[in-house]
Amino acid sequence: MSRSYAEFMDEITPDELYEGLLAYGFFAERIPPVFTAIPFFNYCKTAQFSPHWRDYVSFRIMRNVKIPRVMGIPNPFNYQRLCLELKNDWEEICKHFHATTDGQEYCVSRVHIRKRNKQKSIFEMNYKDWSVDGNPETDLLIRCNDASRVLVCADISTCFPSIYTHSLPWALVGKNLAKLNTKLSEWYNRIDRCCSDMRNGETHGILIGPHASSLLAEIILTAVDRELYDKGHRFLRNIDDYACYAASYEQAQSFLNDLEEALSKFDLLLNHKKTRVLELPIEIEKHWKNKLLDLPTIGKFGVVDYTQINKYIDVMLELARESGDDAIIKYAIKKLMGERLSNNAKEIASKRFMHMAILKPYMLHFMDEFVFKMCDMTVNQIKLFSDAVYREAKKTNNYEGLCYSLYYAIKYNFELEAFKLDYVVEQEYVIKTKDCVLLTITWVYFMKINNWNRTATQVKPLNNEAMALKKTDMERYWLFCYEALKHGSLADDWRNMKQAGISFIRQDLISAGKP
Numbered sequence: 001m002s003r004s005y006a007e008f009m010d011e012i013t014p015d016e017l018y019e020g021l022l023a024y025g026f027f028a029e030r031i032p033p034v035f036t037a038i039p040f041f042n043y044c045k046t047a048q049f050s051p052h053w054r055d056y057v058s059f060r061i062m063r064n065v066k067i068p069r070v071m072g073i074p075n076p077f078n079y080q081r082l083c084l085e086l087k088n089d090w091e092e093i094c095k096h097f098h099a100t101t102d103g104q105e106y107c108v109s110r111v112h113i114r115k116r117n118k119q120k121s122i123f124e125m126n127y128k129d130w131s132v133d134g135n136p137e138t139d140l141l142i143r144c145n146d147a148s149r150v151l152v153c154a155d156i157s158t159c160f161p162s163i164y165t166h167s168l169p170w171a172l173v174g175k176n177l178a179k180l181n182t183k184l185s186e187w188y189n190r191i192d193r194c195c196s197d198m199r200n201g202e203t204h205g206i207l208i209g210p211h212a213s214s215l216l217a218e219i220i221l222t223a224v225d226r227e228l229y230d231k232g233h234r235f236l237r238n239i240d241d242y243a244c245y246a247a248s249y250e251q252a253q254s255f256l257n258d259l260e261e262a263l264s265k266f267d268l269l270l271n272h273k274k275t276r277v278l279e280l281p282i283e284i285e286k287h288w289k290n291k292l293l294d295l296p297t298i299g300k301f302g303v304v305d306y307t308q309i310n311k312y313i314d315v316m317l318e319l320a321r322e323s324g325d326d327a328i329i330k331y332a333i334k335k336l337m338g339e340r341l342s343n344n345a346k347e348i349a350s351k352r353f354m355h356m357a358i359l360k361p362y363m364l365h366f367m368d369e370f371v372f373k374m375c376d377m378t379v380n381q382i383k384l385f386s387d388a389v390y391r392e393a394k395k396t397n398n399y400e401g402l403c404y405s406l407y408y409a410i411k412y413n414f415e416l417e418a419f420k421l422d423y424v425v426e427q428e429y430v431i432k433t434k435d436c437v438l439l440t441i442t443w444v445y446f447m448k449i450n451n452w453n454r455t456a457t458q459v460k461p462l463n464n465e466a467m468a469l470k471k472t473d474m475e476r477y478w479l480f481c482y483e484a485l486k487h488g489s490l491a492d493d494w495r496n497m498k499q500a501g502i503s504f505i506r507q508d509l510i511s512a513g514k515p
Contacts (some may be wrong), residue, residue, distance in 0.1 A: 002134025005101035005222070008114045009094050016115065018087035020122030021158055022080060025211025028071045029125065030061045030365055032400075033406040034441050036506045037481075040076055041420035043502045044084075049077035050492055051193070057436045061400050063360040066326070072207030073437070074198045076504075077479060077493055082194040082212055087116045089187045091343075091350040093219065096172050100222035106136035108225045110238045112212070112218055123211040139281070140234050140245040148245035150276045152235075152252045154259060157271040159240035160213060161205040165195040167266040168216060171223040175265070200475070214239070231258055252277050288319040288328050292335065302340060309345040312336075313352050326362050327432060333370050341374070350375035352387045357390050361370075364404040368411070383414045390416055399435045406441045410509055412449055419445075423458055431465050439465065440480040452510070454486070479504060 012020075019041060026037035058075035074082075086093065101108070110133065113122045124459045131188065141148050156162070169178035169188040184190055195216065196203045217239070224238060233255045235244035240261065246252040260270045296304045296312035304312075316332040333353065341349065353371045357363040372382060386405040393401025409416050419426050423446075430442045443462045450456035466484035469477040482490065483505060487498035 002070065002136075003132050004104070005088040005107045005109055006094070006152065008107075009097045011115045012090075012113065014087045014090040016120070016122065017113075018083050019120055020113070021086065021210075021212045023117075023217070024121035024195060025071065025123055025463070026076070026079060028209030029173070030071060031209070031437065032071070032342075032365075032386055032403045032441060033058055034407055034410065034444060034506060034509060035504050037076070039502045039505065040080075040497075040504065043497060043500055044080050047493075049081060051081060051197060052078070053197055054078050055200045056198060057476060059399075060494070062366075066324075067364075069208065071209040073479060074210055075475060078194070078198045079212070079503055080209060082191075082198060085187075085190050085194050086212060086215065089191065092172070092187055093215075096219065097222060100226040104225075104229055106134060106139065108229065108235065108237055109218060109222060110236055111214075113215055121211075122399040123214055136236065139485055140236075143234060143245075146247040148247060149280055150246050150252045151280055151282065152242070152244040152246060153246075153274070153276045153278065154242045155271050155274050156240040156263060159268070160208045160217060161308060162268055163204075163206045163217060164267045165192045165203045165206070166220055168192050168195065170266060170427045171220045180485055192361065197436050220266050220268075224259075224268075225261045226267065228255070228258055233258065235456055249277065260277075288323060289331070291315060291319060292332055296336070296339065298339070299342075301344045304336075304339050304345050305342045306344040306348055308343065309336075309349050310352075313349065317356075326360055329356065329360070329363060330366055330370075333366070333374075337370060337374055341441045346375040350377055350381065353386075357385075358388050361398055361401045361404075364389065364401060367404075368408065379412045379414060382408055382412050383416075386414075387417045390418055392419075394419070394429065397433070399433060399438045403431075403438050403441050406445045410441070410445055415449060416445075424461075427458075427461050431461065436477045436480050439477070441483050442481065444509075448510060 017462055022044065023038045023041035026040070027035045054075035054077070056075055059073065060068050061071055063069050067254065099388040111125065115122065116124070125415060137366045166178070167193055169186075172178075172188040172191075172233075182189060184193060192203075198207065199205060200336070203426075206216055221237065221240070228235065233246075235242055235255070237243075244252070244255045244259075246255060256275065263270055292315065295315060296308045299305045312332070316329060320328040322325055336349070350371060353363070353367070356373075357367050358415055367385075373375070377385075389408075390405040391403050393399070393405065405416060427442070429445075430438055433439075439462065443459070443466075446456070446458045446462065447454070450458055454461065463484050466477075467482045468491060470481040470485060470489065474481055478494075482494055482498065484501065485498075487495050490498050
């Protein structure tokens with residue numbers, strides 16, 4: 001039986017919320033997996049931080065629709081204060097979710113925090129479990145003696161960057177009360193303040209990436225859902241994407257008008273360019289999923305061979321090209337994980353997927369988990385691939401691609417060819433990019449190949465750059481400066497944390513020495 005939204009929330013204790021958001025929701029999944037916040041979470045059990053405006057680290061990634069997105073890595077002290085505030089206010093926040101979702105026949109919001117089996121992380125993008133989430137799409141086709149005739153697809157224009165932090169109290173206690181009482185003694189105002197503190201005092205926008213941002217968005221959007229649902233609209237929401245089932249085009253237009261009005265109460269805008277009204281019936285599963293359903297063909301020996309894998313990849317690419325959505329590629333590759341591939345199939349699949357990933361940076365974040373393992377790729381093959389990714393990424397100043405090539409080198413213990421040929425030139429290029437994540441991963445790379453010797457010749461230029469950035473722009477480069485500098489070069493909370501031996505670098509990636 002499917003659970004209600006509030007039941008998902010009630011299952012999470014304040015302590016589980018705090019640990020899930022801070023220890024496992026600090027770094028976005030799309031950031032190369034070099035980092036962890038678990039040691040910082042443990043450190044926070046005995047440490048306290050004072051409130052200040054602080055800036056954050058930016059990192060640009062490529063989305064599956066070939067449009068870049070800027071992710072944020074928050075200042076750790078400010079993010080901890082936000083997570084702690086949410087923990088302390090969790091009972092009140094759950095009351096809000098009850099008020100905005102109780103009485104709904106199904107769970108309108110499909111992507112939200114939840115307890116996950118045998119995991120402490122409480123959020124995963126696109127997570128689905130039909131046994132508890134249900135499948136309301138089919139129920140919404142026929143309701144209240146009316147058959148749904150049209151499907152309205154709409155979304156919010158630049159949702160997270162547009163969220164006004166003052167609108168969080170509006171959603172939690174109502175706009176009038178929130179405006180009458182702006183004192184920090186009120187819990188809802190403290191949440192507001194924590195959010196603006198993370199963006200250097202800015203009240204417009206919340207960071208994309210940290211899992212706490214998803215919870216904050218839900219506080220507002222469940223209030224929007226309540227208003228729409230109470231007006232009789234029946235719809236689903238995936239974060240900021242809406243799908244409304246309507247009996248007529250008039251009802252469809254009514255939904256769009258009501259959605260725009262409800263969003264405006266929180267200073268959010270409807271994205272008219274992406275609004276579509278589709279005539280039903282249409283396929284419930286995306287058509288490309290159905291086309292891939294019976295593929296790849298399994299050979300007579302129970303394995304997928306060379307010819308069959310080639311056909312599967314051809315179909316996958318055709319569907320991705322037709323739709324303009326590279327998410328199809330990830331789905332298709334993940335689907336292969338359950339199949340047995342012949343050695344020839346593994347070889348051709350690895351070559352074709354590597355070629356795609358060089359041209360499509362969106363694929364880099366799942367190559368290690370899916371392609372390298374599925375195709376039994378050797379370290380030498382991964383090295384050749386990483387060298388090619390680095391060369392192509394440098395041509396277009398694609399810092400995400402550069403970071404992933406360095407990550408693969410760190411994880412699989414090899415040197416990138418470009419750095420072997422002339423590390424001075426490559427270091428100078430990296431330093432000129434002024435990209436914090438790239439600088440940090442490059443520093444880890446050189447530290448590892450130099451047995452974690454901070455005084456090594458190859459490491460010194462990066463240490464010097466960290467010192468220079470600490471003096472001019474520590475907040476936007478905190479991750480690089482903190483990791484590269486010794487405690488004596490740091491001040492206040494940074495120095496205390498460094499002296500306690502806390503690092504944000506994953507220890508399992510480091511085979512020679514410790515940070």
